[in-house]
Amino acid sequence: MKIIKIETYPAGAGWKNWLFVKVCTDEGLHGIGEATMNGFCRTAEAAVHELEHFAIGKDPRNVNAIAKAMLETIQDAGHTTLFRSAGIEVACWDILGKSLNVPVYQLLGGRHRDSILGYANGWYRAERTPEAFVKAAKGVVAKGLKALKLDPFGLAKGFIGEKELEVAYNIVKAIRDTFEPELRIMIDVHTRFAPSESLRVARRLAPLDLFWWEEPTTAERDQPTNDIAAQCPILVATGETFDKVGRFMSLAIGGGVSIWQPDPMSLGGITNTIAVANVAKANGAWIAPHQSGGPIATAVCLQLAACVPNFLIQEHFDPFNEPWTRELVTWTPKIDPDNGHLEIPTAPGLGLDLNLEVIRAHPYDPTAFFNTSVEGWEKRIGVDKKQV
Numbered sequence: 171m172k173i174i175k176i177e178t179y180p181a182g183a184g185w186k187n188w189l190f191v192k193v194c195t196d197e198g199l200h201g202i203g204e205a206t207m208n209g210f211c212r213t214a215e216a217a218v219h220e221l222e223h224f225a226i227g228k229d230p231r232n233v234n235a236i237a238k239a240m241l242e243t244i245q246d247a248g249h250t251t252l253f254r255s256a257g258i259e260v261a262c263w264d265i266l267g268k269s270l271n272v273p274v275y276q277l278l279g280g281r282h283r284d285s286i287l288g289y290a291n292g293w294y295r296a297e298r299t300p301e302a303f304v305k306a307a308k309g310v311v312a313k314g315l316k317a318l319k320l321d322p323f324g325l326a327k328g329f330i331g332e333k334e335l336e337v338a339y340n341i342v343k344a345i346r347d348t349f350e351p352e353l354r355i356m357i358d359v360h361t362r363f364a365p366s367e368s369l370r371v372a373r374r375l376a377p378l379d380l381f382w383w384e385e386p387t388t389a390e391r392d393q394p395t396n397d398i399a400a401q402c403p404i405l406v407a408t409g410e411t412f413d414k415v416g417r418f419m420s421l422a423i424g425g426g427v428s429i430w431q432p433d434p435m436s437l438g439g440i441t442n443t444i445a446v447a448n449v450a451k452a453n454g455a456w457i458a459p460h461q462s463g464g465p466i467a468t469a470v471c472l473q474l475a476a477c478v479p480n481f482l483i484q485e486h487f488d489p490f491n492e493p494w495t496r497e498l499v500t501w502t503p504k505i506d507p508d509n510g511h512l513e514i515p516t517a518p519g520l521g522l523d524l525n526l527e528v529i530r531a532h533p534y535d536p537t538a539f540f541n542t543s544v545e546g547w548e549k550r551i552g553v554d555k556k557q558v
Contacts, residue, residue: 171197171269173230176222176258178205178215179526181464182535184492185292185550187211188464190524191218191257193230193265201230201264202524204470205257205435206463209539217254230262231269234441237262241438252413252438259439260470260520267519274520275476278444285511286475288486288503289317289356291462295490295549298324298337300344307345307353313489316510317354317381320345325545329367339374346378354381356407360542361385365394369401376403382429384408392417396424407431410460413438415445422453429482433460434470447478456482462540465499469520472503476514484512498528 177192189211191203205214224239240255267274275281290310296302303320310318322338323330330338345355357380359368368386383404387394389411399406407429412418413436421427432446447457457480459471468488475481488495488502496502501522503512515521541547 171195171199171229171231171265173225173228176218176225176261178218179524179529180211180215180534181498181529181532182538183464183495183532185538186462186540187534187538189214189218189257190464190466190529191261192524193225193258193261195230195265199265199268201261201266201268201519202466202522203257203260203262203264204463204466205253206467207253207435208462211534214253214257217251218257221251221254222258225258225262230265233259233262233266237439237441253435256435256437256439259441260434260466263440264519271518273476273516273518274440274473275514278440278473278477281476281514282479282481283476283514285506285509285513286472286481287317287483287510288315288505288512289319289354289483290315290487290490291319291358291485292487292490292550293318294320295551298322298341298548300340303341304344304348307348311349311353314505314507314510315486315489316352317356317483318345319356319358319384319485321358321360321542321548323359323362323371325543325547327362327543328364330363330371335371335374338371339378342375342378342380351379356380356382356384357404358384359386361387361389362542363387365398368398372398372402372404380404382407384431385410392420392424396421396426399424399426402426405429407458409433409446411436415442415449418446418449421455422449425453428455430455430457431460432457434474435463435467436460440470440474443474444478447474447480451480456480458482459484461485462487465495465502465522466520466524468503469499469501469515469522472512472514473520475512486512494528494532498525499523500525 179190322341409431
């Protein structure tokens with residue numbers, strides 16, 4: 171079996187463009203992957219085709235050899251190369267699973283579980299008021315999810331004034347008072363605060379029984395996050411921007427961060443994410459993969475959830491994206507309303523395929539990207555020209 175061509179399909183999904191990859195073989199089997207970035211969709215697409223010669227002509231079942239060639243042949247290729255490599259690497263895993271008629275997780279050692287706890291993100295497309303957020307949170311619970319994440323801090327950068335902090339506190343308190351302890355609440359800081367300010371704000375919100383405090387400070391260096399984790403009254407989670415397995419060693423050495431958030435696309439695919447999970451396990455940490463892309467990236471994370479023993483919880487945007495996106499793929503995970511778990515796909519490979527007609531009906535949108543620096547970003551209106 172040989173790879174004969176690689177196709178790319180960008181889709182404008184409202185607040186972000188998604189980039190899907192299709193790897194085709196001479197035996198008729200194909201695999202799908204995803205290479206979604208925030209912005210840079212055309213850049214990632216160009217990177218896939220510019221370097222596809224590392225994969226064309228190769229047997230897609232030799233997944234790690236192809237990934238190694240893509241990642242190591244060109245020096246200093248940067249983060250975009252990892253996303254591009256992830257799209258192709260995942261598609262090769264998909265082909266390997268299909269060729270053996272087993273799910274990807276079976277290739278990685280088999281299942282530890284049949285489902286995984288999910289948490290909602292992208293659900294609060296509302297005004298920044300307690301009433302609007304509570305109404306949106308009721309929609310999350312109505313879908314069966316038992317956990318949600320939010321950033322209530324508006325446009326605050328570096329530091330936050332008392333008035334704005336009071337708004338943020340009241341939003342989170344209203345959600346906590348409405349749902350009591352059964353709902354897990356995570357806070358995404360989006361690296362917005364200086365270290366000392368992050369601790370001050372965390373201490374203010376800690377009595378509201380929060381599950382974690384995510385990306386609490388600058389992404390420039392890992393040490394400030396480790397320092398915060400050693401003092402923070404809320405569990406710290408981080409790692410979504412890490413583009414190398416070795417970067418997670420800084421969390422292991424720091425010792426205070428027990429929830430690691432590898433992004434399979436950012437790391438270059440499934441193999442490197444498994445490596446991060448193993449480093450985490452050796453250091454008593456758990457993984458909760460970051461996933462703000464499309465439904466193929468969701469399926470990748472769920473394959474990992476099946477086979478990684480120290481997999482904690484999975485980020486889930488899918489139910490809160492544009493309604494048409496449910497038709498974009500042939501399978502989406504059901505939510506168990508009894509426990510808030512997402513089901514894991516069981517069909518061969520990743521367990522789903524693309525509906526290309528749906529993708530073509532929603533073309534690339536140059537204004538679709540996520541920007542927390544504009545008023546009303548919480549609504550995630552990527553196509554609104556005022557958001558650019």
